[in-house]
Amino acid sequence: MPELPEVETVANGVHERVAGDTIESVELSSYREPFKTPAIEMADELTGRQIRRVYRIGKHIVVDLALPKAKTIEVQWIVHLGMTGRLLVSHPDVPVPPHTHALLHLRSKSGALRDLRFVDARRFGRLAIHPVHPETKAGFSGPGHEPLTISEDDFVALFRNRKLPIKAALLNQKLLHGVGNIYADESLFRAGIQPTRIAGQLSRERLLKLRSGLQDVLKHAIQLGGSSVSDYVDADGVAGFFQLEHRVYLRTGEPCRVCGTPIERILLAGRGTHFCKQCQK
DNA sequence: AGAAGGACCTGCACGC
DNA sequence: TGCGTGCAGGTCCTTC
Numbered sequence: 001m002p003e004l005p006e007v008e009t010v011a012n013g014v015h016e017r018v019a020g021d022t023i024e025s026v027e028l029s030s031y032r033e034p035f036k037t038p039a040i041e042m043a044d045e046l047t048g049r050q051i052r053r054v055y056r057i058g059k060h061i062v063v064d065l066a067l068p069k070a071k072t073i074e075v076q077w078i079v080h081l082g083m084t085g086r087l088l089v090s091h092p093d094v095p096v097p098p099h100t101h102a103l104l105h106l107r108s109k110s111g112a113l114r115d116l117r118f119v120d121a122r123r124f125g126r127l128a129i130h131p132v133h134p135e136t137k138a139g140f141s142g143p144g145h146e147p148l149t150i151s152e153d154d155f156v157a158l159f160r161n162r163k164l165p166i167k168a169a170l171l172n173q174k175l176l177h178g179v180g181n182i183y184a185d186e187s188l189f190r191a192g193i194q195p196t197r198i199a200g201q202l203s204r205e206r207l208l209k210l211r212s213g214l215q216d217v218l219k220h221a222i223q224l225g226g227s228s229v230s231d232y233v234d235a236d237g238v239a240g241f242f243q244l245e246h247r248v249y250l251r252t253g254e255p256c257r258v259c260g261t262p263i264e265r266i267l268l269a270g271r272g273t274h275f276c277k278q279c280q281k
Numbered sequence: 282a283g284a285a286g287g288a289c290c291t292g293c294a295c296g297c
Numbered sequence: 298t299g300c301g302t303g304c305a306g307g308t309c310c311t312t313c
Contacts, residue, residue, distance in 0.1 A: 003306060059307080083307055084291075099291085122290050124307055164284060173308080180306055232306070249306090270286065272304075 004178030005221035013235030031101035058177025082124030
């Protein structure tokens with residue numbers, strides 16, 4: 001479901017609410033059993049650890065956990081929300097929603113109790129324990145480059161000699177991680193590039209325009225708390241507002257906000273792809 | 282090796 | 298009201 005801005009919003013919201021809390025107990029459903037990490041092992045690894053920090057890498061939420069005396073290996077809890085996943089901080093009295101697959105019972109330093117709940121109707125999300133390297137302290141680093149910080153040269157190099165459409169390349173998490181269907185379409189519109197253009201044939205100038213268009217749209221979306229297209233909400237269950245700013249995504253047949261031409265929808269890389277054939281060449 | 286296409290799931294909006 | 302269809306923000310595995 002969520003892309004970089006939505007994952008960032010959720011991670012920041014969860015961090016503000018649970019950093020410093022200790023995981024007292026864990027309940028896991030038979031969700032996609034076994035998880036990337038088997039459920040019994042995951043529950044055992046999480047129980048008793050203190051949450052140090054929650055942040056985003058690509059579309060992954062990374063939960064740094066302090067090393068308690070009873071454990072020997074430092075680990076991170078990795079949450080990927082898939083299409084419909086939610087990570088919610090709730091008072092324990094709030095009814096547990098359907099499709100809740102992980103329930104972490106937390107206690108704050110002041111003794112307050114709360115739940116960290118992973119809810120995912122469509123079950124495309126993933127949960128895993130990631131060990132931190134004991135000497136280098138290197139943790140989870142994600143599959144690709146971070147779109148907000150990648151240099152101009154590195155960005156251009158990603159697409160060199162690639163024979164697939166630029167939209168498909170943007171969706172490949174091993175190149176850039178964090179970009180999904182909404183922000184691929186929106187960044188290509190802002191850069192004036194048709195999604196079907198072959199990645200390796202785009203000039204350096206056009207790729208740099210794409211880089212800045214992508215960074216602008218991602219930053220703007222983060223400021224607005226992400227896009228709530230169907231059921232995305234932040235850690236408190238509050239929707240984002242960036243969907244109001246979409247220029248092409250899910251606007252099939254509506255007039256382009258720049259030139260008035262109806263927005264087209266095609267299928268590309270198996271995904272609905274929206275663009276203005278007048279503004280994007 | 283890189284690229285394309287289907288598989289995995291549930292829910293919702295729509296038309297009949 | 299009820300059913301079928303198409304669509305949905307993402308990977309991941311297989312095939313070519």
